[in-house]
Amino acid sequence: MSAPTVVVGTIGSDAHVIGVTLLKHALEEAGFEVRNLGAQTSPESFVAEADETDADAILVSSLYGHAEQDCEGLHERLADAGVDPVTYIGGNLAVGQTEFEVVRQRFREMGFDRVFETEADLDAVVDVLQSELRVDEQVSRSVRASL
Numbered sequence: 643m644s645a646p647t648v649v650v651g652t653i654g655s656d657a658h659v660i661g662v663t664l665l666k667h668a669l670e671e672a673g674f675e676v677r678n679l680g681a682q683t684s685p686e687s688f689v690a691e692a693d694e695t696d697a698d699a700i701l702v703s704s705l706y707g708h709a710e711q712d713c714e715g716l717h718e719r720l721a722d723a724g725v726d727p728v729t730y731i732g733g734n735l736a737v738g739q740t741e742f743e744v745v746r747q748r749f750r751e752m753g754f755d756r757v758f759e760t761e762a763d764l765d766a767v768v769d770v771l772q773s774e775l776r777v778d779e780q781v782s783r784s785v786r787a788s789l
């Protein structure tokens with residue numbers, strides 16, 4: 643079975659690449675095939691890369707406080723392209739001191755499967771992603787088996 647493919651990058655005009663670089667290393671160490679789009683990646687580029695690589699997941703990073711505007715339309719574009727990866731977002735997702743639960747709720751409404759704050763433990767994130775993709779695989783297997 644080939645390694646799951648994950649697309650990572652910072653979205654919009656965000657130039658903070660240190661977190662996403664650590665994320666890339668953590669994912670690679672866990673055996674993922676990682677496409678790192680680096681800093682200041684447009685939603686269109688995330689979608690194009692996910693489409694081209696048939697990605698299992700997209701992990702978006704944003705630190706500078708404008709993630710909500712930058713992620714506008716991302717999930718609609720994914721749907722238009724006919725791709726359905728798991729989507730996570732993490733970092734410093736709002737300007738100032740907004741309570742994290744409010745932030746999480748907002749990004750969940752926008753379509754993200756999971757939302758992480760800056761204190762997120764990357765090993766734990768990798769574990770969650772691994773089990774999520776395994777579950778998906780089991781689900782699709784059982785669906786295929788029932789056909």
Ligand code: B12
Nearest residue numbers: 656657658659660661703706707731732733737738758760
């Ligand atoms: C270094 C830095 C910069 C550098 C970035 C260099 C680079 N190329 O990466 C420079 C000087 C360029 C910069 C610029 C700016 N910055 Co700055 N920067 C920082 C700083 C000091 C550290 C960020 C960092 O690298 N941390 C280390 C890494 C390892 O931590 P991390 O990024 O948080 O990533 C971890 C987690 O968040 C998580 N994570 C990150 N992404 C994801 C994604 C997923 C899916 C998951 C699961 C987890 C995850 O995993 C990482 C490991 O634990 C922070 C303050 C701080 N202490 O955080 C401010 C900070 C992020 N910057 C800030 C701001 C405002 C700016 C500017 C707008 C300033 C300005 N007016 O010009 C610009 C924006 C430029 C741009 N276009 O993005 C603010 C953001 C405020 C907000 N969100 O409310 C901060 C918080 C400073 C502050 N307290 O005001 N910055």
